[in-house]
Amino acid sequence: MSKEVKEPLVRMTKRDTIGTAKAWGIRLAAVLLSLVVAGLVIVAITKQNPIQVYLGIVDGAVGTNRRAWVTVRETLALLCIAIGLTPAFKMKFWNIGAEGQILMGGTATAALMIYAGDALPNWLLLVLIFIASAAAGLIWGLIPAVFKAYFNTNETLFTLMLNYVAMQIVTFCIVFWENPAGSNTVGIIGAAGQKGWFPSLFGNIYGLNVVIVLILTLGMYIYMKYSKQGYEIAVVGESQNTARYAGINVKRVIIRTMMISGGICGLAGSLIVSGASHTISTSTAGGRGFTAIIVAWMSKFNPFAMILVSAFLVFMQQGAIQVASQFGLNENASDIITGILLFFLIGCEFFINYKLELRKNRKEGK
């Protein structure tokens, strides 16, 4: 009565549960596969031995003491932002405005370095920088939170658009802070006396970065796991109805959490400006506010997993920059490699949640 219908060739079925070992096995396979594919792409472009290319990546990331520390520095910045995003995303508040929050924190830092750099002792200046950068990021997080809590605006669009506002503010400030005049850049701030720069700690110029970010990481882990506020964030994220039922003031939690999230992202701005680049531009955040989202998600919001994920991503990025210059490719090559990596890492989550079944070869009855 109807035409013959065949069983589909491939079907996907949802997995019930998956062992931790198997899940990490799939992720590891994804990493290896991404390295192979990235290698093939590079080989296709450079016609070089892939082993050479990978050695180039390792060399670029940790080949010299200086390069290794740059990798550490970049990892810390990315990690700090991911830590900042954690409470917001755990609350299912899609804060994609870390870029703006970083820029605002960075701008506050640069302003203090420029205007107060000569008047204050360095330790006091640094304290002020931390407070001001966190406050600037906090305000940038607070604005969308208040609108979300009271008018239920879409936080994704709101935080995204605030990124552009922050960029315009930076552009505006550059007009006043130009150095040398006419360059349209700020140049290195306080190069003479290193005013407002992070001091060396344990004999390393990035020592303070390490200390700050590790404290934040540990603090965030404890805050999310053991505090009442962390519990409230988790409940609000899972279901606002349950939160109301439990007597949680949802508005207050949204606002408070975004203040924390924005504050930490703002602090990351000071880490980048005062602790690394010592300058400010519209690309100070450099897309890290978005990359950090991936770091946070791939780590399943576990701050310690974030250390590994951010280190891995930065390692590949730094290595790719080296490969690009070594083989005469332009800077986009590193974006390609990072893109291939992320594609595989995010794509493998599908195989963790689903499995594919091939059509069984039913011989009997046909």
Place this chain on the structure above:
Amino acid sequence: MEPVNAIELRGVTKRFGEVVANDNVSLAVRKGEILSILGENGSGKTTLMNMLSGIYFPDEGEIVVNGKTVTIRSPKDSFALGIGMIHQHFKLIPILTAAENIILGLPGKGRLNLKQIENEIRSLTEQYGFELDPTQKIYDMSVSQKQTVEIVKVLYRGADILILDEPTAVLTPQETEKLFAVLRNMRRAGKSIIIITHKLNEVLELSDRVAVLRKGKYIATVETAGATVESLTEMMVGEKVKLDINRTEPAGVEKRIEMRGVTCRNKEGLKVLKEASFTAYSGEILGVAGISGSGQKELLESIAGLQPIESGEILYDSPEGKTEKISSMKAEEIKELGIALSFVPEDRLGMGLVASMDLTDNMMIRSYKEGGHFFADRKAPKKLAEEIVDKLEVVTPGVETPVSRLSGGNVQKILVGREIAGNPTVLMVAYPVRGLDINSSYTIYNLLNEQKQKGVAVICVGEDLDVLLELCDKILVLNSGRIAGVVDARETTKEKLGLMMTGSGEEKQANE
């Protein structure tokens, strides 16, 4: 030779991860019969039917339709074989008319002749005895009319085999009778009808044969004529079950909650509770009956401080004799007053519990604010979780398991257990046994009775009128947001309640 079986399932198995939803099920549906598929929640009834309607694909086994082995891989294939499924949740477009919904998705000529289609639908409805106006818009329809549209929709597409998933769950007793009459007409016309249900009385009244599933396995098919409620229950559960609710006379009756002329609106701005006034007493179970969406949710939520009210007031009389006005208070403010109000909401995993959290963290929902420090205490909640698991025989790997992994009955035990642990003076429960197996249901009824004997004012929203009549002392009937009356559960009948629910009965027995 003409095959006698409309559908035959042979050794059908379906797994979801490690869960086996259907395990080697073989059963047959004869032509021109009404077959009930009976089983407790989670026994695999719906999964089995979803394989017939092309929503799932079986892992093993074969499906034979009219004597021919077939492969059904999409709802389209299923339609082509003349199988039509009427789901529990209707899939209709509110702004279109009945006729427009019925032809939706059908291939046709470029020019649409609605007149002709409406006439075709009319002749179809007359043939089987439906009451349906093809030009009526869906948003103007009652639940039972919408269901009629769904049924006519599959008939219009030429289905010979109809599958109805829990069709009476949303109907009043009177509407159920009408539906049954229509189904009998269809049987006479040679259609095969499969009904998924867990209501035993309906099975006995309507069907020719009953197929029983238990925990994914096919148990047997029996002729309805030779079956009783007891025998079917035993097949469903696998053991003899005592189906009695021990109702005691109310003792220590005092006024506890008083609602005076409460009106409130839902998110869409529609009035969902209109001038509602009633009193709940301690030591009594007050049942709340009504067609779903008649304001039951808002009634409970306005008392719990989760639903803002527009006018009227809600008073709480404490056992010490103090009267507090709790309307316009939020849940946390009521709690701060020291009023022990417990609430088991309808949406267990969306409001009462957090699905992804473990048992301990779910206990904390009620208690996490206790203690003045920054860090949350997890020791006491963990102990409470262990006590509940122990006392109510919750089946769980441990208190660290997310509640989403537990079965419906166990989820409800956790929720009810937590709410009772707060030593409430008022206990509100909404659809406390929905989705639960028979044994768990009776555990819950016993818990409610225990609370009543302790002097708690229990308010219980239910959908099964038979159970409400057996369990409650008084029954409050809601009719589209208005309280149609409060009646004595020992005196009234199912038919009377049904009339009050639909508003055809004007008798407002204010039983104050």
